[in-house]
Amino acid sequence: MKALLTDLYELNMVASYLRRGMTGLATFSLFVRGLPKQRGFLVAAGIEGCLDYLQDLRFDEDEIRYLGDELKFPQRDLEAFRQFRFTGDVWGVPEGRVVFAGEPLLEVTAPLPEAQLIETYLLNRITFETTIASKAARCVIAA
Numbered sequence: 001m002k003a004l005l006t007d008l009y010e011l012n013m014v015a016s017y018l019r020r021g022m023t024g025l026a027t028f029s030l031f032v033r034g035l036p037k038q039r040g041f042l043v044a045a046g047i048e049g050c051l052d053y054l055q056d057l058r059f060d061e062d063e064i065r066y067l068g069d070e071l072k073f074p075q076r077d078l079e080a081f082r083q084f085r086f087t088g089d090v091w092g093v094p095e096g097r098v099v100f101a102g103e104p105l106l107e108v109t110a111p112l113p114e115a116q117l118i119e120t121y122l123l124n125r126i127t128f129e130t131t132i133a134s135k136a137a138r139c140v141i142a143a
Helices: 007-019 047-056 063-068 075-083 112-142
Strands: 025-031 090-091 105-111
Touching: 007 090, 007 112, 025 047, 025 112, 047 090, 047 105, 075 105, 105 112
Parallel strands: none
Antiparallel strands: 025 105, 090 105
């Protein structure tokens, strides 16, 4: 159940974009706006896991059934989710690279519905793993 590692907002936006034919390319950049003074850098992590996720991303039949039965998405949306595959391009810094506020860790260019659907997963995965890697680097520096 990988495709449902998102939130209802993203699913509703994807369905809305598809209904309205809003499928042009969009580019999203994942970056940190600012850091506290005592934390002047981050160590990028989670990028490779995100690439693996995107490569295999699709809705399985259990997820389609859940979207219809529990979340009440109409049949046309369910069919769109059933056909979903990520076709976009991704650029990311290498794992372990030091990055600073304002620098992109990851950029995605994809049809708008695809880029929208993956936002929550990418934010959660990269934020968590980058936080852990950055804390580990600070522990080593302090030791």
